[in-house]
Amino acid sequence: MSALRWGHGASGLRRALWPAGRPGPMAEEGAFSAVWGSRRSSSARPCEQDRWKDWGHAELLEVLEARVRQLQAEGVSEVTVKRAGMARRLPASGGFQPPGKARTGPKGPAADLGDLWAQKLNKEKSAMQKRKLRLEGKLQLQAEDLGCEHELRVVPRLLDAQLAGCLQHWKHGTPQSLQEGQLAQLLQEAPRRPSPEAKPAREARGADMRLEIQQQKLLAFLECCLLTGHLPLAHHVLVTQHSRARQRRRLTLAMYNTVMLGWARKGSFKELVYVFFMVKDAGLTPDLLSYAAALQCLGRLDQNTSTIQRCLDQMARDGLQPQELFSGVPLSPEEQAMVLRAMRKAQPTFSPPPLPPRPPPQVNTSPLLREIYAKGGPVSYPKSHLPLRELQSLFRQQLRVEMATTVAVESVEQARVLTEEVLRARNTLQQLRAEWVEALCLGLRNLKASEGRAARAGRPTVFPFLCVLPEKELAELLLQTLQVLPPQGESLLSLAQQLGVRVFSRHAVRRQRLSSRVRALQERYHQYVRLLASDTPVEVPRLPRQYWEALGPPEAPHEQPWPLSVLVQLGKKLAEMLVEAVRMPGSVAAPQGPCTLIPVLYHVYSFRSFRQIGILKPHPAFIELLATAAEHTLTFEAAEVPMLCPPLPWTSPHTGAFLLSPTKLMRSLEGTVQHQRLLDSCPPADLHGALDALTQLGNCAWRVNGRVLDLVLELFAAKGCPRLGVPAPASEAPRPPEGRLPPGASPAQKAEVRRELARCLKVAREMHSLRSDALYRLSLAQHLRHRVFWLPHNMDFRGRTYPCPPHFHHLGSDLARALLEFAQGRPLGARGLDWLKVHLVNLTGLKKRESLRARLAFADEVMEDILDSADQPMTGRKWWMDVDEPWQALACCMEIARAVRSPDPAAYVSHFPVHQDGSCNGLQHYAALGRDSVGAASVNLLPSDVPQDVYSGVAAQVEAFRKQDARRGVRVAQVLEGFISRKVVKQTVMTVVYGVTRYGGRLQIERRLRELSDFPQEFVWEASHYLVRQVFNSLQEMFSGTRAIQHWLTESARLIAHTGSAVEWVTPLGIPIIQPYHQDAKVLIAGGMQSLTFSQSGDTSQKPNTLKQKNGFPPNFIHSLDSSHMMLTALHCYRKGLTFVSVHDCFWTHAADVEVMNQVCREQFVSLHSQPILHNLSRFLVKRYCSSPRSPKHSKNLWMGKLQDTLKSVPKTGALDLEQVKRSTYFFS
Structure with a gap:
């Protein structure tokens, strides 16, 4: 001690x-x-x-x-x-007085x-x-x-x-x-003490970050002023900022060019020249865009030739050529015509350079994708089951949805009886909303006037961003946000960010709607679906991306997103206005007459994780009014709903997925820009594999399983069934303690009441959240019940793919997956019914350690239960309710019943997706990387008669270690006799691949031991320490290469982060990856009802977060490998004409095609790991971080030397023969 x-x-x-x-x-x-x-x-x-x-x-x-x-x-x-x-x-005595004890002695003054x-x-x-x-x-x-x-x-x-x-x-x-x-x-x-030079470096980074944020806000302000017709205001703010020496340093050439382009389009030469001279005064050199603006303006005017010639002479002195104006500047055709007109006034014989011939399409040369992009060879790309006319009609429907920006969906919440009270409440709500729209429009006008006055004082405000949408549309957007606020409220920061993002999305759609892009898109899409339609033959088989690119030139990029600080500031202003403008009578049930108006929203503070945050909370009277009215219409953003037509193919990091709604290829937190920059700088051909895989996943057509939906809706209306994953309403939450404590209640009693109250509130919040999530999913399922729909995909920064619509997709829970099936069916064929039976047994979780033959035999044994579940799911023996995945099992029972009762099961057309799961997929990749034969056998990379269970294997190894220690007299080993099981070690083994530390693993095992009622609790701490050490020792023996690879990745990331850089790498398919873990950058938005401070963990101007960089690299690298394997499988399945989707390491296809998919899956895993992945990574990291010359005397360069040595020390590998994976039955099963 x-x-x-x-x-x-x-x-x-x-x-x-x-x-x-x-x-x-x-x-x-x-x-x-x-x-x-x-x-x-x-x-x-x-x-x-x-x-x-x-x-x-x-x-x-x-x-x-x-x-x-x-x-x-x-x-x-x-x-x-x-x-x-x-x-x-x-x-006196020099001793210690115990705290809390009074000193004894005679009473007196002392x-x-x-x-x-x-x-x-x-x-x-x-x-x-x-x-x-x-x-x-x-x-x-x-x-x-x-x-x-x-x-x-x-x-x-x-x-x-x-x-x-x-x-x-x-x-x-x-x-x-x-x-x-x-x-x-x-x-x-504990963290190390910072070095003396850390504070100045941190202050410099903070200053750079603040300057970058100010520059982003100012440039976005100027651009938005041009879009909304407030060019004089943009000019005034630019001049004001330029005239102040301290603020001039934040001005960039792009800002001057933005204003000059605005004046050029108006033909205002005097104002343009004034800005041009400001560029020189600021010490900047005009670029091609600057001169393009000047010549465009001159082309619109009847200026004499000498003025144009002086402009061209100045351009030559700056080292720029006139021909570059027509190739290196993003100008519209009309603007280029004006520039050419000005040039020909000064040089009548001038001719723009001819348009370069369209370059041949780039081809990805990766060895992994060579077969995909090879010309010739057997290709059988799948076609849709829908004809051309129907696909074109579906496109027009989807276009109308996205142009409307929102979708109204009938709620599946049980409708209330239309009593007089309900009708009165609905009428009141309708009247209030009409009044609120008027009040919000007035509030918007006042807010614009206030922000406009502030902008005219010379500083950027949110004024132009308030002008991008009509007032009424903006007011309706705010009321939609009010409608979905939870009863417990929403943090002001979260609400502000949501509002800012929604305003930008509406603005981006509106800009496209008002331009010529919609007509061009319609013409191009009508040609594109000829590739997919069932009744249009295609002469030369092409991938969707290739076919789309052949139909015309690349599209212009979508609207540039606004900076996060602008989004939050705009949303904060709108939220504050919403609080101020929206009011209602204190009691809507009161008799007619004068009444007091109360705010519908009120601002309160609350503590979350020791932080005080501001919350906007709806008034209980408003919540009561909504509950009484019981309106059953839900409003979703267009991008939150599955598409009604095949998505646009991904052709670049900016174009793909939805028709008009802006979508990121690589999803990230708002304000994180490094991923997009990395993608933009990447050669286009390097992204073809990822773009085509995402397009293929999005082209899978879906439909709703109506029979399962009916049963779920029945339970949902009957106050849910938590046992089956149907959430109960919040009204079923435990009630907080009622009554007051007696006056003499002890502090312990009061604390107990507070704990119980907090527990009840927490449970109520969780139940409300789960119920709302289920309500959205089921309402969308009912809305799409008789429709075919599609789920466009994008990916995260590791390359893992996800559907874009957030509420209804196949990546959800057991219930969510059971609601979906393929819209296009395929006959079961000779083996399809057997695969349906095996899939059902897999869903039950009852025969995990049995062979496929034994699983098939078990399915035949319980066929009576299967048919009973299909026929009488709620009134029969209910066998399906007692399995691991009950809803998917029920859906599979229904499919099997229809198949076995059909005249010819082999000819039965099945729409049911059959899954094949990887066996602890992360450890599979580690074993293949390290060529670890022992580890490979544990995770089914090697052929075996029955599936191997790595968790049971680790538990057995730990038990062997325990017995040895018990014989040596180790007390904790003796106490643990009979308590080591698969369940105790499973979570730790699973998370080892994701970089769990011994400390985190100890906590996991401690929780499992505490769940054992007969385990002596006084030994929990010591036993958990002992077990986590033995689990890691067991994994070290079973996966000899895994721990070495993990350590190498972790140490490499730690040293890279110490040099001040974030860890980057490139996946085997060519996707550039960068870890977005940096020290939090605090951004303050002051004023209003509350100052907001938000953190940006992805700000590249901040120092990398060493802990997150090193702990995140091993799991993120493995995730990038499993996504590469999935994409390769998807592309090769598409080439063979299969329907294929995935949930990370769980692959789905039709029952008839499972064997083909299994063959492709194994072949692509072997192909992937036949590449020198670790050596390629080492070479990339050395080139990226160790290429600069260094001096041995500088301390930082000593770090660089250590980094280079570490990066080159690639772990040694074993002698595993990867070809055996192709013969492993249970690799994916």
């Missing part, structure tokens, strides 16, 4: 540790207790100053508690600090003074609690500022060899007590 002592010195707070004598009483579990040492020197009696010093110690302890919580939030440690009383040195002091302490206790909450919030909001020299960090100072020996012992063995273990954990995972 160790003790702690806090000392004061010139450098501020510091910590010293030394061994104490006998350990004190055992602290509570999860706490870190200590004995306080004596203060430096004081033999004088206590005085007021000493008392305040003691309170200073207490305040520092409060800071430490908050800091440890912050370390927990950052994933650094999970040690808590137990609140300890301050021990006092008595002036005793009275002590009583007063105790009263004062009690009085200040409440104030200290409030200060503690404020301090904890400040620590989290200003985490970056805590990195300076005043930051309180847990930094050990080893004062003697004895303590160093203790830490060395803890490093190799288990601590002997709870306190020692927590102390060891805290010391090992």
Whole structure:
């Protein structure tokens, strides 16, 4: 046991540790207790100053508690600090007075003074609690500022060899007590003290970040001014910013060019020249776009030739050629004509360079994709089951939906009886909404006037962004947002961001609607669907992307997204206006007459994870009115609903998926731009594999399984069935305790009531969220019940694919998957029925360790139960309800019943998707990377008669280690006899591939042990430490290459992050990846009802987050490999004419095609891992991070040398023969 002592010195707070004598009483579990040492020197009696010093110690302890919580939030440690009383040195004896004990002795003035002091302490206790909450919030909001020299960090100072020996012992063995273990954990995972030069570097990064945000906001403001017809305002703001020396540094050439282009389009030469001279005055050099604006303006005017010639002479002095104006500048055809007109006034013989011949389509040369893009060879691309006319009609329907921007869907919530009360409530709501639209329009006009005045003062505001949509459309958008606010409210920050994003999306769609793009899109799409239609032959088989590109030139990129700071600021202004403008009578049921109007929304503060946040909460009277009216119409954004026609093929990082709604190829948090920049700089051909795979996944047509939907709706209307995954309404949540506590209730009783109240509120919130999610999914399913629909896909930064519509898709729960089936059916064929039976047994989870033959035999044994489930799902034996995936099992029972009862099961046309799952897919990739034969056998990379279970194998290995230790007399090994099972180790084994640490693994095992009622709980901590060590040892033996590869990836990422860079790599299919983990950048938006501070963890101007970079690299790299395997399988299945979709490492196809898909899946896994993946990664990282020359004397270059050595030290591999994977039955099964 160790003790702690806090000392004061010139450098501020510091910590010293030394061994104490006998350990004190055992602290509570999860706490870190200590004995306080004596203060430096004081033999004088206590005085007021000493008392305040003691309170200073207490305040520092409060800071430490908050800091440890912050370390927990950052994933650094999970040690808590137990609140300890301050021990006092008595002036006479020099002993310690135990905290909380009164001094005994004769009563008198001294005793009275002590009583007063105790009263004062009690009085200040409440104030200290409030200060503690404020301090904890400040620590989290200003985490970056805590990195300076005043930051309180847990930094050990080893004062003697004895303590160093203790830490060395803890490093190799288990601590002997709870306190020692927590102390060891805290010391090992505490962050390092920042270097002296860290503060200036951080301040410089902060200044750069603020400058970049200001530049983004100003450029977006100027561009939006041009779009909304407020060019004079843009000019005025630019001139004002230019005239102020401190603000001029934020101006860029793009800003001047934006305003010059605006004047050029209006033919205002005088104003354009004024801006042109500002460019020179700012010390910038005009570029091609600057001169294109000037010549365009001159072409619109009858200027003399000398003016144009002077412009051309200046252009030549700047080293620019006139011919470049027609190839290197993004101008419309009309603008190019004006430039040419001006040129020919000065040089009548001038001719623009001829348009270069259209380059031949680029071809991806990756060896993995060579067969996909090879000319010739047998190709059987699938066709849709719909004819050309129907596909063209569906396109027009989808176009109307996206132009309307929203979709109204009937809710499946049980409709209320239309009583007089319901009708009155609906009529009231209708009247209120009409009044609210008028009030919001008035509020918008006032807000525009206010923001316009501020803009005319010379600073960018949200004024032009408020003008991008008509007032009525913007008011209706705000009312739609109000309609879906949850009863518990929404944080102002979240709501502001949602509003800003919705305004931008509507603006982007409106811009396209008002341009000529819609007509061009319609003509091109009508030609494109000839490739897909069932009744139009295609002479030369092509992929959808290739066919689309052949129909015309590349499309212009969509609208540039607004910066996150603009989105939040705009949304905040709109939310504040919504609070101010929308009011209702205090009691809508009151008789007619004068009544008080109350706000529909009110602003409150609440604490979440020790942070105080502002919440906009609907008034209970409004919630009651909505509940009484019971309107059953839900409104969704067009991009939140599946498409009614095949999506646009992905042809670039900017174009694909929805017809008009802007969609990112690589989804990311708002404000994270590095992924898009990386994709834009990537050679187009390198992305072809990912683009074509995403297009293929999106081209799969779906339909709703009506029989399953009917049963789910029946349960949903009957207040749900949580056992089957149908959420109950929030009205079924446990009620909070009623009544008041008696006046003499103890603090423990009060605390218990508060805990129970918090638990009830938490359960109610969770139930409301689950019910709403199910309501959206089921309402959309009912809306699309008799339709064919499509799910466009995009990917995350690792390359993993996801459907774009968020509410209704096949990546959801068991219930969500059971509602979907393929719209295009295929006959079962000779083996299709057998695969349906095997799939059903897989869904039950009853025969995981059995062979396919045994699973098929089991399906035949329970055929009576299968048919009973299909015929009488709610009234029969209900066999399907007791399996792992009940709804999918029920859907499969129904499909099997229809097939076996058909005249010819082989000819039965099945729409049911059959799944094949990878066997612990992450470990499969690790075993293949390391050519690890033992590990490969454990995860079914090698042929076997029955499937191998890696979790049972690890449990058996751990049990073998335990028996050895038990024989040697290890107490914890003896206690664990009979308690080591598959369930105890499964979660840790699963998450090892995702970079779980020993500490995280210990917590997982601790939770499993606590679930065992007969396990002695006093041994949980020690047993979990023992087991996690043995699990890692077992994995080390079973997967000898896995841990070495993980360590190499982690260490490489750590060193890369220390050089100030984020980790980048390229997937085997050519997708560029960058990890978006940086130190949080705090952005403040002040003013209004509340100042907002939000964090941007993906800001590249900030230092990389070393912990997240190193912990994230191994799992993210493996995810990029499993996505590459999936994409290769998708492309080759498409080439063979199969329908294919996936849920990451779970592949779906028709029952008749399972064997073909299995063959493709195995072939592509072998093909992928036949590439030198780790050596290619090593070469890329060395080239990316170690190519600059370095001097051996510089400390940073010493890091670079270590980094280069590490990156080149690729782990050695074993002798696994990958070709055996092709013969493994249970690789995917």
